[in-house]
Amino acid sequence: MTSHDSASNGAPLKDKKIAFLSQKPQTHRFPSKSNLLQKHLRSGSFSDSSQELLQQQQLAKSTKLWDLMSTYLENDVPSIEQQISDHMEYTLARDRGQFDELGAYQATAHSVRDRLLEYWNDTNFRFHELNQKQVYYLSIEFLLGRTLQNALLNLNIEGNYAQALKELGFNLEDLYEQELDAGLGNGGLGRLAACFLDSLASQNYIAWGYGIRYTYGMFRQEIFQGWQAEIPDLWLKYGNPWEITRFDVKYPVRFYGSSYGTNWDGGETVFAVANDNPIPGFRTTNTINLRLWSSEPTTEFDLSSFNDGNYYKAIERRQQAETISSVLYPNDNSYEGKELRLKQQYFFCSATLQDVIRRFKKRSKAAAADTKSFKLDWTQFSEKVAVQLNDTHPTISVAELFRLLLDEEKLSWEEADAIVKKTFAYTNHTVLPEALEKWSIPLFKTVLPRHLHIIYEINRRHMEQVAAKHPGNETLMRELSIIDENGQKAVRMAHLAIVCSHHVNGVAEIHSEIIKNELFKDFNDLFPGKFTNVTNGITPRRWLYNCNRPLVKLIASKLGSDDFLQNLDKLQTLRKYADDAQFQRDWMNVKLAAKKRLAQYLREYCNVDVDATKALFDVHVKRIHEYKRQYLNILKVIYNYNELRRRAAKNDLGNEVPKVVIFAGKAAPGYFRAKLVIKLINSVAERINSDRSIKGLLKVVFMPNYNVSLAEVIIPASDISQHISTAGTEASGTSNMKFALNGGLIVGTLDGANIEIRDEIGHENMFIFGLTADKVEENRKLCRTQEKIQDSRLQETVNLIRSGEFGDPSYFGELCDALFPPKDFYLLGTDFASYLDASKEVDRVYANQAAWAKKSILSTAGMGKFTSDRSIRDYAENIWGVKPSQPPKEAVRTTTTSQPASPLDSR
Numbered sequence: 001m002t003s004h005d006s007a008s009n010g011a012p013l014k015d016k017k018i019a020f021l022s023q024k025p026q027t028h029r030f031p032s033k034s035n036l037l038q039k040h041l042r043s044g045s046f047s048d049s050s051q052e053l054l055q056q057q058q059l060a061k062s063t064k065l066w067d068l069m070s071t072y073l074e075n076d077v078p079s080i081e082q083q084i085s086d087h088m089e090y091t092l093a094r095d096r097g098q099f100d101e102l103g104a105y106q107a108t109a110h111s112v113r114d115r116l117l118e119y120w121n122d123t124n125f126r127f128h129e130l131n132q133k134q135v136y137y138l139s140i141e142f143l144l145g146r147t148l149q150n151a152l153l154n155l156n157i158e159g160n161y162a163q164a165l166k167e168l169g170f171n172l173e174d175l176y177e178q179e180l181d182a183g184l185g186n187g188g189l190g191r192l193a194a195c196f197l198d199s200l201a202s203q204n205y206i207a208w209g210y211g212i213r214y215t216y217g218m219f220r221q222e223i224f225q226g227w228q229a230e231i232p233d234l235w236l237k238y239g240n241p242w243e244i245t246r247f248d249v250k251y252p253v254r255f256y257g258s259s260y261g262t263n264w265d266g267g268e269t270v271f272a273v274a275n276d277n278p279i280p281g282f283r284t285t286n287t288i289n290l291r292l293w294s295s296e297p298t299t300e301f302d303l304s305s306f307n308d309g310n311y312y313k314a315i316e317r318r319q320q321a322e323t324i325s326s327v328l329y330p331n332d333n334s335y336e337g338k339e340l341r342l343k344q345q346y347f348f349c350s351a352t353l354q355d356v357i358r359r360f361k362k363r364s365k366a367a368a369a370d371t372k373s374f375k376l377d378w379t380q381f382s383e384k385v386a387v388q389l390n391d392t393h394p395t396i397s398v399a400e401l402f403r404l405l406l407d408e409e410k411l412s413w414e415e416a417d418a419i420v421k422k423t424f425a426y427t428n429h430t431v432l433p434e435a436l437e438k439w440s441i442p443l444f445k446t447v448l449p450r451h452l453h454i455i456y457e458i459n460r461r462h463m464e465q466v467a468a469k470h471p472g473n474e475t476l477m478r479e480l481s482i483i484d485e486n487g488q489k490a491v492r493m494a495h496l497a498i499v500c501s502h503h504v505n506g507v508a509e510i511h512s513e514i515i516k517n518e519l520f521k522d523f524n525d526l527f528p529g530k531f532t533n534v535t536n537g538i539t540p541r542r543w544l545y546n547c548n549r550p551l552v553k554l555i556a557s558k559l560g561s562d563d564f565l566q567n568l569d570k571l572q573t574l575r576k577y578a579d580d581a582q583f584q585r586d587w588m589n590v591k592l593a594a595k596k597r598l599a600q601y602l603r604e605y606c607n608v609d610v611d612a613t614k615a616l617f618d619v620h621v622k623r624i625h626e627y628k629r630q631y632l633n634i635l636k637v638i639y640n641y642n643e644l645r646r647r648a649a650k651n652d653l654g655n656e657v658p659k660v661v662i663f664a665g666k667a668a669p670g671y672f673r674a675k676l677v678i679k680l681i682n683s684v685a686e687r688i689n690s691d692r693s694i695k696g697l698l699k700v701v702f703m704p705n706y707n708v709s710l711a712e713v714i715i716p717a718s719d720i721s722q723h724i725s726t727a728g729t730e731a732s733g734t735s736n737m738k739f740a741l742n743g744g745l746i747v748g749t750l751d752g753a754n755i756e757i758r759d760e761i762g763h764e765n766m767f768i769f770g771l772t773a774d775k776v777e778e779n780r781k782l783c784r785t786q787e788k789i790q791d792s793r794l795q796e797t798v799n800l801i802r803s804g805e806f807g808d809p810s811y812f813g814e815l816c817d818a819l820f821p822p823k824d825f826y827l828l829g830t831d832f833a834s835y836l837d838a839s840k841e842v843d844r845v846y847a848n849q850a851a852w853a854k855k856s857i858l859s860t861a862g863m864g865k866f867t868s869d870r871s872i873r874d875y876a877e878n879i880w881g882v883k884p885s886q887p888p889k890e891a892v893r894t895t896t897t898s899q900p901a902s903p904l905d906s907r
Helices: 034-043 050-060 063-068 075-092 101-131 146-157 160-165 172-176 188-202 302-308 316-323 335-367 378-384 395-407 411-421 441-447 448-468 473-478 493-500 509-518 521-526 538-546 550-558 566-579 581-605 630-649 672-689 708-717 736-740 754-761 773-785 792-802 809-817 826-845 849-861 868-880
Strands: 134-138 207-212 218-223 227-233 244-255 259-260 263-265 268-280 288-295 385-390 422-428 439-440 490-492 505-507 531-533 615-620 659-664 699-705 719-722 743-749
Touching: 034 227, 063 473, 075 101, 075 160, 101 146, 101 160, 101 188, 101 268, 101 288, 101 615, 134 188, 134 335, 146 160, 146 172, 146 268, 146 538, 160 743, 172 615, 172 754, 188 268, 188 288, 188 538, 207 335, 244 288, 244 441, 259 448, 263 395, 268 316, 268 335, 288 316, 288 335, 302 505, 302 615, 335 378, 335 385, 335 395, 335 439, 335 441, 378 411, 385 395, 385 411, 385 736, 385 809, 385 868, 395 411, 395 422, 395 441, 395 448, 395 490, 395 505, 395 792, 411 422, 422 493, 422 509, 422 868, 439 441, 441 448, 441 490, 448 473, 448 493, 448 521, 473 521, 473 736, 490 493, 505 509, 505 868, 509 754, 531 615, 538 550, 538 708, 550 566, 550 581, 581 708, 581 849, 615 708, 615 826, 630 659, 630 699, 630 792, 630 826, 659 708, 672 699, 672 809, 719 736, 736 743, 736 754, 743 754, 743 849, 754 849, 773 826, 792 809, 792 826, 826 849
Parallel strands: 134 207, 134 385, 207 288, 385 422, 422 505, 505 531, 615 659, 615 719, 659 699, 719 743
Antiparallel strands: 218 227, 244 268, 259 263, 268 288, 439 490
8 A cells, every 4th residue: 555646537636645644624733722721711720820911921912823823734736736836936936937847846845844844833832732851862963865755755745746746747756856965964873863863753752853054064076087076065055945044043152262160251152043954754743853053153244344444354253153064074184173073063062952951941931830939940851851962973062061050050060960960871883992082182172171171070070989999990090081191181072971971872782792891891890781782773764665665565565555664573574475486576676677777877977887687786885984895895896807807718708697886985085095995996997897808797886976865776776785894893884774674685794783684684695704703803913913915816906906907006005005914904805705705605696586586575574673763762761761752633632732831932
């Protein structure tokens, strides 16, 4: 059963929205003011002393305006057409002759946003009314992808919109392509945050997300002569129809200056301005908020400097302020880059906590029986607020909440300490020590002098606790100290987060064991029970329903409905169809259609022709990093290419499986070795793709500017995907989950979530190779004793690179040198042989399409555990202590809903 409406004989579609969105003309969104007031007065829920004042407040509001806002927009086709037309004329100021695809997209987006805002306002009303504990999810990035399709599907109105636009002369699928991906994230961290927001909304949790509204994203990646080139990501060049800028919600954020006692004076102050983005739940009216902060100066324009002819100085403050929210992850190879990153992190954390405190105060007062004698009870803060730190970037929030409670609210240290440690929870996303953020003391003291004093005091008390449990153990105290004194003194942000959080979680079972038993073993011993695991997950709405509708329809035909999109465990039923020959054929036909779509993209945008009907699509798409080992993959490709040439010379290519090897991903601007890997991939691709002797049996493509929308094209089309990090280095990974959910088989090491995926879908349905995590260190020690590359095939491959076969060998000397065993930290040489064996096994199995189809079906069938819905339930039950709430009702509410004692403020 699909959620699409259908038309017959060209008649306009009838609105067939399911129960949660049942729509009737004049359906009331809120109780009428007069009835609501009379209800409260009759029930005696307001004290006599406040009744007159309340009547005055309520009657002062416009009854007419309230009534006008008490009904929902209708979703029948004629109404949608009229609303799109109205936005085209009144929002975009376009006439009928300017109705192009971009304008149609923008007008359509505004009309959909109108519907989101109805539920968004009702949801905030509901949150305010319930006054229950709310989750605040803090992340430096949110990789949302496009919004239009996701919103239409979640609201269950895509069918009517498609018909309305068709009658207006447009194709909805074409309009989807007009939307630019939001430049608010880069990799797995941001995409996980976006999946979590979807699951929070879809499961009716009371939650908001907080981050930064980046003007230029991270960067747009282009390839120039094989090299990565970074250009600004102008994702806002046509505006953003989905956001609501709250010019009345802004907070001052201070940097620099001097600190003494609880005073912090001088320095530089900017404003953080709120930009709200509605996040709709799937088949629920619950629509939560993603609040993103943009920076602006406290002084708009220096008119005196302008009048003196100093035009640049007149706008200098604006430029300095706006720099803070300009770019995600500015290059931190320089002092200035590090300074900007620290300012970014504090900027969004300070604004967020000021906002959270304001909302706590407002709701607490609204819930009080007697607002006149109301006194705020700060012990209730952690009962109403749960803050989740998504990695170390938001950790400065800990010190900022201390500052706000101590300096602004005048609480004692003991009171503030109790609140902070019951409020925060911290998710660790890396086992690489160099990736755990540290800030040098001189930099920290310059930018945030007050916070350094607070951190010193946190650390002093922490060290007293350690000394009391382990007297005289100075080595342990150095290891557990928040201040790193090995070399240049620095603040260890992960240590700060651990000390001041009530829970610390890893994101896969192996990762959590590593941080408990290796990375943070001493902390785990000091704080028993604090460390836990929450395995990551992905939202099946985005990563199945949005991107692979044909597969959803096929699965629904066997399961009887698409309810599995809300309960992914139901996919287990597919196991009984894995040997069904017809189902296997249908399954592979869906895969072939997706491969043809990707092949068309490669032809149009990458100028590479591939045969989707015959070739195996081998995909390796993720952030470019040494531990993710894209270099190992391209070394395998080079070796296989050389083998193909040998066989071609003997006219022995008859049984070869054709392959298309697809790479995509960005390297950090300052990460030169990762950029070298991109250059090598493109150089190898140029050589292989032009070699006619191998008869097109191997093609290599690097797809630039990898983002969510590109992933939605690639992932359904993969036959295999590569997840080949050195064992013990990948925290979890979520792209492995996306590919496996879509029936793409995994080639991988026993690392991150690969281990749990293997346990769920079966070892026989993956291609596992390489060392296990417990063998890594001893092999590193062994490599340090070796004076040459041990595998002759790898040495041959390196020689081919050094020979100039793939362009100027001087470019790649550093990469080749990195394979010398004592330098081979990520053990590419050690895993090379077993990686080649896994590749041969892939070819062997792929030659039997029925066996391949069975593995693919079983892969999808076993992915129930890896939904972000389950991840969020784990957080809610085991870390946050929250439960789902009843979503706002779209039916008449006069019998069930009451208005808070104070007027609703959705801010």
